[in-house]
Amino acid sequence: MPAIKQLPSHVADLIAAGEVVERPASVVKELLENAIDAGASAIVAEIAHGGMTYLRITDNGCGIAPEELPTAFLRHATSKLRTADDLSAIGTLGFRGEALAAISAVSRVDVLSCVPGADSGASLHLEGGVAGEVRPAGCPGGTTIVVRDLFYNTPARMKFMKKDAAEGAAVSGIVTHLALSHPNVSFRLLRDGAEVLHTPGDGTLQSAIYAALGRDFARGLLIVHGVSGPVAVDGFVSQPLQCHGTRGKQVFFVNGRLVKSQLLTAALEEAYRNRMMKGKFPGCVLHVTLPPDQVDVNVHPAKTVVKFAADKPVFDAVYYTVLDALDAQDRPAPPAAAAQETPRDFFRTMTAQEYRAAAQETPRAKTAPNPAAGGVQLRMRDVAAPRKPFTAEIIRGDQSVTYQITPPAAPDKAPRPQPEQQTMEPEAIKPWRIVGEVLKTYIICEDEKKTVWLIDKHAAHERIRFDALRAAAAPPMAQSLLTPLAVDLAEAEYTAVLEHLPLLESFAFSCEDFGGGTVLVRRIPADIRPEDAPSALEELAEKLALGGADPEGARDALLHTMACKSAIKAGMDTSPAELAALVAQVQSGAVAYCPHGRPVKYALSQYDIEKMFKRA
Ligand code: ADP
Ligand code: MG
Numbered sequence: 001m002p003a004i005k006q007l008p009s010h011v012a013d014l015i016a017a018g019e020v021v022e023r024p025a026s027v028v029k030e031l032l033e034n035a036i037d038a039g040a041s042a043i044v045a046e047i048a049h050g051g052m053t054y055l056r057i058t059d060n061g062c063g064i065a066p067e068e069l070p071t072a073f074l075r076h077a078t079s080k081l082r083t084a085d086d087l088s089a090i091g092t093l094g095f096r097g098e099a100l101a102a103i104s105a106v107s108r109v110d111v112l113s114c115v116p117g118a119d120s121g122a123s124l125h126l127e128g129g130v131a132g133e134v135r136p137a138g139c140p141g142g143t144t145i146v147v148r149d150l151f152y153n154t155p156a157r158m159k160f161m162k163k164d165a166a167e168g169a170a171v172s173g174i175v176t177h178l179a180l181s182h183p184n185v186s187f188r189l190l191r192d193g194a195e196v197l198h199t200p201g202d203g204t205l206q207s208a209i210y211a212a213l214g215r216d217f218a219r220g221l222l223i224v225h226g227v228s229g230p231v232a233v234d235g236f237v238s239q240p241l242q243c244h245g246t247r248g249k250q251v252f253f254v255n256g257r258l259v260k261s262q263l264l265t266a267a268l269e270e271a272y273r274n275r276m277m278k279g280k281f282p283g284c285v286l287h288v289t290l291p292p293d294q295v296d297v298n299v300h301p302a303k304t305v306v307k308f309a310a311d312k313p314v315f316d317a318v319y320y321t322v323l324d325a326l327d328a329q330d331r332p333a334p335p336a337a338a339a340q341e342t343p344r345d346f347f348r349t350m351t352a353q354e355y356r357a358a359a360q361e362t363p364r365a366k367t368a369p370n371p372a373a374g375g376v377q378l379r380m381r382d383v384a385a386p387r388k389p390f391t392a393e394i395i396r397g398d399q400s401v402t403y404q405i406t407p408p409a410a411p412d413k414a415p416r417p418q419p420e421q422q423t424m425e426p427e428a429i430k431p432w433r434i435v436g437e438v439l440k441t442y443i444i445c446e447d448e449k450k451t452v453w454l455i456d457k458h459a460a461h462e463r464i465r466f467d468a469l470r471a472a473a474a475p476p477m478a479q480s481l482l483t484p485l486a487v488d489l490a491e492a493e494y495t496a497v498l499e500h501l502p503l504l505e506s507f508a509f510s511c512e513d514f515g516g517g518t519v520l521v522r523r524i525p526a527d528i529r530p531e532d533a534p535s536a537l538e539e540l541a542e543k544l545a546l547g548g549a550d551p552e553g554a555r556d557a558l559l560h561t562m563a564c565k566s567a568i569k570a571g572m573d574t575s576p577a578e579l580a581a582l583v584a585q586v587q588s589g590a591v592a593y594c595p596h597g598r599p600v601k602y603a604l605s606q607y608d609i610e611k612m613f614k615r616a
Pocket of ligand 2: 030097099
């Protein structure tokens with residue numbers, strides 16, 4: 001082993017610089033953060049060749065006094081941290097005092113700065129970290145830093161640089177994120193002379209999002225705001241139908257600092273569970289604010305990783321805040337005083353014919369089935385005594401459903417006298433009318449705001465079934481099959497079913513092994529049509545075989561299948577009463593997306609329709 005020696009300081013500086021300055025984007029990040037820390041309200045960044053040959057950051061912040069210019073470029077020189085205690089209450093973006101030293105070690109730097117109100121400013125040139133003379137210079141209040149020929153003296157690092165376009169894109173990403181975390185600062189980015197971003201700095205996150213992420217993204221956002229204990233969550237999330245193919249549009253800030261955090265991503269996405277299509281991801285710009293001593297931002301040199309003192313309160317704050325916003329969006333707006341008036345006006349504009357059509361849609365009792373025409377028979381068994389539990393079996397064709405009936409206990413007092421002649425409650429007037437059903441799938445409705453709704457009856461019913469199944473404490477009602485069904489399954493599915501017999505039982509599927517890849521099914525959920533049972537079991541088996549490491553996810557997957565199989569199908573005949581019941585649920589706001597995230601309803605405003613016909 002050679003003798004141990006201390007590294008020459010310029011070598012140590014280069015190594016340290018490598019940690020802070022990886023590429024032009026990291027230079028831009030450090031310089032923009034310095035400008036923000038300096039209280040600038042407007043910052044301009046200009047780059048050429050992806051920032052490799054030239055980048056310049058100009059701010060209108062507090063400036064650096066001429067005598068402090070060389071100090072600012074020394075390692076561990078900072079005006080932001082004085083004592084070790086300050087570390088637990090960092091309020092600025094920089095604090096290590098490393099950035100300027102690192103940047104100047106691997107490039108040629110010119111700095112020009114003037115403290116606002118001072119007679120004159122000063123300039124300084126540095127080359128490979130070696131500072132020249134401080135010279136007086138006239139300039140407006142603020143600081144301009146020009147960085148040329150990045151990595152000119154570290155060719156090994158230079159080799160790792162990507163094409164200009166890729167480096168330029170990384171710079172854009174940094175400016176975008178800083179613009180989003182500082183809506184009160186105006187950011188401008190010029191790439192090879194062309195302006196690619198310009199935020200107004202008007203203090204609203206919305207305008208920053210609009211300017212930085214584009215109109216399309218900004219349009220489909222929901223506002224979120226929530227406080228839970230010491231954690232505040234503010235910002236915007238995408239509507240479930242406007243989700244994206246990647247997580248690229250998820251932007252999180254913790255105490256103003258851009259972070260990447262699996263915890264925050266998980267909390268966000270958990271809120272969208274069952275509202276979003278598979279393979280889609282929500283977008284967001286979310287600011288999480290909590291006391292500085294509850295978060296450690298000092299765990300990574302690039303400072304995009306954070307550690308929370310406690311994960312759960314942060315997860316919960318994000319999850320519930322986003323969930324609240326999504327739920328609120330699904331609920332219709334509460335009726336305003338003016339809106340109270342509208343339903344009446346709406347119905348006043350109906351013709352007698354329309355009114356009759358609407359009246360016909362009020363639910364009516366179903367006619368009793370005719371047993372002779374393959375109808376239903378009721379058989380009671382184990383009837384021991386009045387008011388004791390007994391078994392009722394409903395038989396149709398070769399299927400039967402068995403219910404355990406427990407009659408209510410005898411009332412202590414005489415029952416309340418019923419009025420002689422029972423009166424019917426008048427049907428509450430609903431602020432919509434059902435126009436009809438088309439393609440045996442879509443219900444068309446018109447509401448008092450002249451919005452035309454298309455409702456997918458299968459998707460709506462599937463959601464209603466899913467929510468009901470999920471909320472139910474008891475397993476779903478089962479029907480015994482008079483002849484058991486033999487279902488042939490592929491190897492993996494067969495094994496999965498045999499491994500999960502009790503779980504399937506809790507979903508009212510009673511199965512047993514029949515050997516050779518065949519499963520015998522004796523009971524199925526009461527609301528699944530027996531002809532659908534084999535495919536339902538196959539689907540359940542497939543989901544079990546794919547294996548959810550997460551039991552909650554596996555349960556939801558099974559519930560999806562159950563809900564789908566038991567729901568009204570597209571193309572099937574549905575009675576007007578059933579359609580009316582579905583519409584009532586959908587219009588109450590209880591359902592907005594099917595469990596796979598497809599929309600249940602689609603609104604066409606009068607304007608949309610008029611536009612279609614070129615009237616508007
Ligand atoms: P840090 O930001 O961690 O303090 P830097 O090396 O980035 O370390 O900056 C060193 C010091 O130089 C800062 O603490 C600040 O006092 C000063 N400084 C850097 N950039 C600016 C600027 N744009 N405007 C005013 N002061 C600045
Ligand atoms: Mg800094």
